[in-house]
Amino acid sequence: MNLIDAIIIAIIEGLTEYLPISSTAHMGFTAALMGLPEGEFLKMFQVSIQFGAILSVVVLYWKKFFDFSNLDFYLKLVVAVLPALVLGYLFDDAIESVLGNQIAISSVLILGGFVLIFVDKWFQNPKILDEKDIPIKKALIIGFWQCLAMMPGTSRSAASIIGGMSQGLSRKASAEFSFFLAVPTMAAVTVYSIFVKTWGKGTINEMKGYEMILQDQFHIMLFLIGNVVAFVVAMIAIKFFIAVLTKFGFKAWGWYRIVIGIVLLVYFWNVPNNEIQNENISEITAIQQSTND
Structure with missing residues (x-):
């Protein structure tokens, strides 16, 4: 991976982390389309640059994050992040094994798109219009919804926003609480990936992030x-998403997921076949050369 590759992947992370379209899927697709080898540093890099995306939320909502008189806000985030911390730790290896499966991720992207097309009709007449009115129990439920995003391609943002709407939050309140919840969630994932997780486990190149x-x-x-x-x-x-979501809802994002998912599914479905054909051609060529020798 060179500098240009890193910048492109970082742009994709920044664009998609808080949109309901799955940053993991888009970074994976981008890396695959650029022909980057699926090495341990690349996988770690895709996780570690979430730190920059985390800081963007803290800066934009700094009054909320540094209002130490509002301890209830921090309690809600702690309660909501617990399911992801526990389940993420337990299923870390299973999640990583899916990261390179572009067929599975494309399929999840499409399925999630159909959900987003109809989600505005499912949850109408919200009763909670501001984060401060979210009860602790509902915050915990939203935290469990967020865990659906452990399947790459689902989108952490989409899962937690839909979870919030299912608990009576408005679209704007759900989106903002999803942003707030992303900070402890992604901070924990980033710290784990850089300082705790051993990459390349079982190989001679075992390393911490x-x-x-x-x-x-x-x-x-x-x-x-x-x-x-x-x-x-x-x-x-973030600013763009809040404006679009408040005015138009989720349908446009749903159609985007379906279209891009189908295109990528068709593309990646054919990639293995091409690789196999190339391998077979190489083997035939080698046999012919050895025969000629």
Whole structure:
């Protein structure tokens, strides 16, 4: 992965992290379409640049995050993030095994699109218009909804926003609480991926995330620039998403997921066949050469 590759992936992360279209899926698709090898550093990089996206929410809503007189706000976030922390730790290996399966992720993208087309009709007449009115129990339920996003392609943002609407929150209140909830959720994932998780487990190249980052100056530069780009782009995307969601709802995002999902499903469905054909051609060529020799 070179610097341009890292910037492109960071732009995709910033654009899609808070939209209901799955940042994991889009980063995976982008890396695959650019022909980047699915190495451990690439996977760790895609997780670690979420730190920049986290900071964008903290900066945009800094009054909320640094209002220490409102302890109820922090309690709701702690309660809501607990399901993701526990289940994410338990199913980390299973989740990682799906990250490279573009067929499965494309299919989930399409299915989620159909859900978004109809979700506005399912949850009408909201009763909670502001985050401060969310009861602790409802915050916990939203936290369990967020866990649906452990399947790559689902979208953490979509799962938690729909979870909020199912609990009587308005679209705007659901989206903002989803943004708030993203901070402890992604902070925990980022810390785990950089300082706790062992990448390349069982191989001679076992490393912690921070060891891969500090391996050389180039990796450090990729990490820093990736986070800065994700931060800037995410700030723009959040403002845009809130405006569009409040006015138009989810239907446009649903159709986007379906269209892009179908296109990518067709593309990646044919990729394995092409690879197999190339491997077979190489084998035949090698046999012919050995016969000629």
